[in-house]
Amino acid sequence: MLAPDAPHVRSAALDLAARVLRIEAAAVEALIGRLDHRFEQAVALLAACRGRVVVTGLGKSGLICRKIAATLSSTGTPAFFLHPAEALHGDLGVVTVDDVILAVSHGGETPEVVRLVETIRRLGPPLIAMTGTPGSTMARLADVHLDCGVDEEACPLNLAPTASTTAALALGDALAMVLLVAKGFRPEDFAHRHPGGTLGKRLLRVQQVMHVGTGVPRVPAETPMPEVIYEMSRKGLGMTCVTDDAHGLRGIITDGDLRRLMLADGAAMARRAGEVMTRTPTTVTGDLLAAAALTVMQTRRITSVPVVAADGTLEGVLHIHDLWRAERG
Numbered sequence: 031m032l033a034p035d036a037p038h039v040r041s042a043a044l045d046l047a048a049r050v051l052r053i054e055a056a057a058v059e060a061l062i063g064r065l066d067h068r069f070e071q072a073v074a075l076l077a078a079c080r081g082r083v084v085v086t087g088l089g090k091s092g093l094i095c096r097k098i099a100a101t102l103s104s105t106g107t108p109a110f111f112l113h114p115a116e117a118l119h120g121d122l123g124v125v126t127v128d129d130v131i132l133a134v135s136h137g138g139e140t141p142e143v144v145r146l147v148e149t150i151r152r153l154g155p156p157l158i159a160m161t162g163t164p165g166s167t168m169a170r171l172a173d174v175h176l177d178c179g180v181d182e183e184a185c186p187l188n189l190a191p192t193a194s195t196t197a198a199l200a201l202g203d204a205l206a207m208v209l210l211v212a213k214g215f216r217p218e219d220f221a222h223r224h225p226g227g228t229l230g231k232r233l234l235r236v237q238q239v240m241h242v243g244t245g246v247p248r249v250p251a252e253t254p255m256p257e258v259i260y261e262m263s264r265k266g267l268g269m270t271c272v273t274d275d276a277h278g279l280r281g282i283i284t285d286g287d288l289r290r291l292m293l294a295d296g297a298a299m300a301r302r303a304g305e306v307m308t309r310t311p312t313t314v315t316g317d318l319l320a321a322a323a324l325t326v327m328q329t330r331r332i333t334s335v336p337v338v339a340a341d342g343t344l345e346g347v348l349h350i351h352d353l354w355r356a357e358r359g
Contacts, residue, residue: 047213049092050192057180057193058200064177072158072174073208076107082130083109084155088118088142089185090191091134091198098132098202105206106215114142118149127154134202135159136178136194138166147171160198166267176201237316239353240337240346241267247347248273251280251304258283258303267349269334272307279336279344281307283287324353 043326051119076083083102087095095111102109109132125131131150135143138161147168150157159172162179169175174301178201184192191334217233249258262270262285269284284304291298291306298306313336327335327350337346 031305044188051206053182054193054196058182060139061178061197061201061204064201067173068176068203072176072205073212075130075156075158075174076132076205076209077212079107079128079130080266081108081126081130083107083132084112084125084129085109085132085134086112086114086143086146087134088114088140090195091136091140094195094199094202095132095134098206099135099204101203102209104294105210105214105220108208114140114146117146118142122146122149122153125150125153125155131157131201132138132205133156133157133159133168133172134161135166135168136198136200137193138160138163138168138305144168144171160201162194162197166235234320235316236314236318236337237346238347239320240316240348241265242310242346242353245347246344247271248344249303250274251302251307253303255299255301255303255306256306259288262288267334269346269347270303272303273344277344278342279311279313279338280304281309282308282311282336284332284334285333289305314348315339320353323348327353 055314069223069312073141083099085099085102086092092094092111092113099111110124112124117125131147133143133147138144144167147157147159148171151171155175157171158174159168160176160178161168162177163340164179168271178194178197178216180197182188183190183194184196220233238357247261247267247270249261249270249272251274253261253272258270262268262283269282271279272281272283274280274283281304283303287306287308288298291301295301310325312330312332314326316337316339327333327348333350335348336344337348339345
């Protein structure tokens with residue numbers, strides 16, 4: 031047996047891999063020239079959907095349908111995958127007239143999908159068909175047909191669905207992304223739909239993870255140092271904010287400030303908060319991304335930071351441990 035790194039074996043493998051990628055890239059590129067009013071009609075149907083988008087297909091197309099449904103759902107368009115064979119044996123009951131059907135089949139003649147589509151036509155919800163054969167049964171039955179045909183599969187035998195499934199997936203992504211923009215989908219909407227994912231956690235805002243209310247360490251400027259230390263110990267954030275009567279931030283006192291004060295001033299405990307506070311501390315706003323706040327704190331080498339409104343009012347305190355949890359999940 032030849033070694034895996036034999037030069038002529040590597041060359042053949044790399045040549046074939048490059049051919050596969052070129053064919054699949056060309057299949058996606060070809061879709062651009064087919065974008066027309068039919069794509070816009072499909073977007074309009076999906077955007078006006080009062081129910082859910084029901085995505086259906088069989089075999090490799092079925093796997094692509096699952097991904098399309100997942101992408102739609104995570105970007106503001108509720109969707110689910112419906113297996114055509116299961117639908118014909120009772121699961122069709124989940125479909126309502128308020129739904130929109132998105133059916134995928136490269137040939138457009140898959141018996142189970144065609145039969146399902148024919149049944150759905152009688153139920154009433156609009157149908158979008160994605161096929162590689164504009165004259166197919168599915169294309170004729172659809173309200174809107176999207177052509178995702180390919181000149182050839184990337185399979186050396188031109189048999190295994192490869193370029194055709196890539197094209198269908200890319201066209202599904204295009205639908206989802208246009209809908210995302212049309213619906214005004216925002217980064218925070220994405221985060222709400224991905225609370226346990228790394229991407230979603232990176233999109234959390236400071237106001238979603240900061241300490242608020244009674245969890246915020248704060249003292250008036252005239253507070254004696256023993257009471258300042260008690261407040262810092264009780265809240266456990268390694269600092270306290272110093273505020274005025276209107277809850278405006280006047281400064282902060284940190285554990286480090288206390289240690290330096292004790293070493294430099296034998297009468298430290300006789301002082302008051304306003305005398306020892308840092309008057310111009312680093313602050314952040316509540317609408318700042320959690321990931322950006324973490325960068326600020328790591329750069330400044332601080333573990334807690336006050337969160338303030340535009341008028342200087344103290345809204346909360348952010349601790350670096352909260353950001354690590356938000357970033358890493």
